[in-house]
Amino acid sequence: MEKQITSILKVLTLAERLKFELRHSYTSNGRQESVAEHTWRMSLMAVLIEPLLKYKIDTARLLKMIILHDLVEAEASDISALEILRNPEIKIQKIEKEKRAIENLRFMLTETNGQEIYDLFYEFENKETYEAKVANALDKLEVQLQHNHANFSTWEEIEYDMTYMMDKYVLFDETLFELKRQIEAEAEQKMKSGGIDTDLVKKRVSK
Numbered sequence: 001m002e003k004q005i006t007s008i009l010k011v012l013t014l015a016e017r018l019k020f021e022l023r024h025s026y027t028s029n030g031r032q033e034s035v036a037e038h039t040w041r042m043s044l045m046a047v048l049i050e051p052l053l054k055y056k057i058d059t060a061r062l063l064k065m066i067i068l069h070d071l072v073e074a075e076a077s078d079i080s081a082l083e084i085l086r087n088p089e090i091k092i093q094k095i096e097k098e099k100r101a102i103e104n105l106r107f108m109l110t111e112t113n114g115q116e117i118y119d120l121f122y123e124f125e126n127k128e129t130y131e132a133k134v135a136n137a138l139d140k141l142e143v144q145l146q147h148n149h150a151n152f153s154t155w156e157e158i159e160y161d162m163t164y165m166m167d168k169y170v171l172f173d174e175t176l177f178e179l180k181r182q183i184e185a186e187a188e189q190k191m192k193s194g195g196i197d198t199d200l201v202k203k204r205v206s207k
Contacts, residue, residue: 004111011108017074024080025143026150033146035073042066042142046134052175055130061120062131066138068117069124072101081143082158137169137176141183148186152194160196163187164205 018036025033043066050059070078076097084091102121106114123132144166147159163184170176188198 007108007110008112011105014074015071018070021073021078023078024082025146026154027146028149028151030151035070035078038142038146039067039070041146042135042138045138045142049138049175049179053134054173054175057134058131062135064116065120065124065131065135068120069135069139071105071117072098072121075101075104081162082156085158133172134176137173137180140166140169141176141180144183144187148183148190152190155191155194160191160198160201161205163191164202 018039019034021035022032023035023038025038027033027037043063046059046062046066050057050062076094079090079094084094102118106118108114109117123129124135127133127136144163147155147163166180166184167177170180191198191201
């Protein structure tokens with residue numbers, strides 16, 4: 001028991017880094033958000049949306065997947081989708097770093113639930129189960145929702161396009177599609193208020 005608790009405390013110490021590991025997104029008061037904050041609101045989204053989902057879901061499994069997925073960033077750091085779009089080679093580096101990080105977590109928690117955490121991480125990554133698809137959709141939607149809350153001056157031009165790239169993540173569930181529709185509409189209004197021709201952006205994305 002003593003050894004198990006010691007290993008858990010080591011992981012919790014590692015996880016504390018997520019409170020200051022910053023993401024690309026900004027909060028409504030003008031500071032960059034942390035990975036921990038992104039994960040927290042994803043979890044809240046899951047709890048709030050769960051009763052409306054098309055199929056009955058294993059909520060505990062979904063929440064575990066959400067809470068654990070970005071834990072690897074405490075060691076591997078956060079790499080934004082924007083960086084990957086600009087330089088696809090970065091994705092290979094990201095995968096390798098996260099692979100080492102999740103293997104380290106599995107090893108650190110060998111005597112408790114390290115294997116479960118490892119399996120849940122890759123379940124999220126593979127996006128084959130219903131829970132994993134929901135988790136992945138909420139991940140993408142929370143990012144856009146945070147952009148909507150941020151000052152428009154923090155948006156980069158490529159993020160205009162990304163506003164209209166969320167369909168593929170939500171088409172499997174009508175509730176998530178409606179959530180996406182409203183978040184997208186809010187983003188579109190923000191862009192229009194910022195002087196952006198959204199019809200032009202849509203044409204660019206549809207090519």
